[in-house]
Amino acid sequence: MPAALKLTEVEGSNVLVVELHRPEVRNAIDRQMVDELHAVCADLERAPRTLILIGYGGVFASGADIAELRERRRDDALAGINSTLFARIAALPMPVIAALDGYALGGGAELAFAADLRIGTPRLKIGNPETGLGILPAAGATWRLKELVGEPLAKEILLAGRILSAEEALDARLISSVHEPDELLAAAHGLADRIARQDPLAVRITKSVFHAPRESHPVIDQLAQAILFESEAKFDRMQHFLDRKKGS
Template sequence: MSGGLRVTEHPDRLVVTLDRPEKRNAIDADLIAALHEVCAELEARPRLLLLTGGTEGIFAGGADIGQLRDRGRLDALAAINSAAFARVRALPMPTVAAVDGPALGGGAELAYSCDLRVCTDRAVFGQPEVRLGILAGAGATHRLPALIGEARAKELLFTGRRVDAAEALRIGLVNRVVVEPGELLDVAHGLLDEIAKGSPLALRLTKLAVDAPPAAHPHLDLVSQAVLFSDEEKHRRMTEFLERGRTRRPAD
């Protein structure tokens, strides 16, 4: 795929790699357009998503500052980056970001838009926007507080301080840290393999319920469970579980 993305298809997932190494994977308009194409494909045929910058020591150095400097107020209101990241966040099936090296500004916000994050120990997250005269307008102002708490998020957003991998794990910004960069994608795929053991419909409805506003509960949970109780997959999986229990030998 053009636009600064490489897409590899697997039966149950897409692997999407940011591919602008000469620009430190900076997020420009072409990459955003390509990201919308990926989202359209995953909306039409829901699958898992692995989003990565590869293992070259850079996830995404942020938005393309050259383009960002020339954008005006109408461009800001057009939600160029935030609309694409919101679309990633709303994808039907779970998503994982695999982060090696810096994920800064819009690059960090793209990682936050995924459901889960794994990173190498050389990963760095940061929101330097206020030092450039703008705010983190592509999701960090609301996704970061949800991930790490309001006070920590405000500190990072107000100061632009960078967070290394160890701190990111400690504060809940990432789920796992990998020491060897070459193992990053294996760990990310392993996490997706565990997720893929679940019922696809149950995964979709679980994600929908977790991401729903508080006012939607418990009504959304009840309706979702009613749908799942009528699903043939539920009956098959529970029957297999019971049959395994019957064939299991009792402990001596």
């Protein structure tokens, strides 16, 4: 069986590009793709790098594989097949960038919502049409989406099946920028390069603190800062800043 993903290590950088690659079904997410993405997560948990997710053929992911989804029953839902994976992706040590072209619907949208950063193309269509199929988006959209775009718009997407265009997604800040399709991957790499210019430990800890429960602040912020205040990178980077300022 052909692989559902294509992986590219970027030479000389700390970036892994993962392309969703099931062109015959517009990159629909099936159990094989889920299993392969779990393997990617295991690798990135062992050796943290920035992850770029992108779809093949002008489509990010058209959703879950409906033929497979139709056969799933109660026990499959309780197993949280997609939600467990997307939670793992969201919790990866380094940032995750979703580069969205064409359709990002249903499970494809929920995968995008699990990323830290999202960019798109002018032909992006993103949303959750699950209620039209007699189910709900149970892999994160019911709670991630209102955090991303606010409750009124999230309810319109989830309850009325509204699909956002690229312009609407940008206005809602669901995506941070729009690029032509042939420039999308380069834009994702540009974002990854900006991340790479930061201190990796500071990025990892900042991501962890950002996602910590509200009630754990400000104690967790102070503990995290205490760790970073002892790092060599803090001394080196601040000294470099002072030396540069002195020389200007």
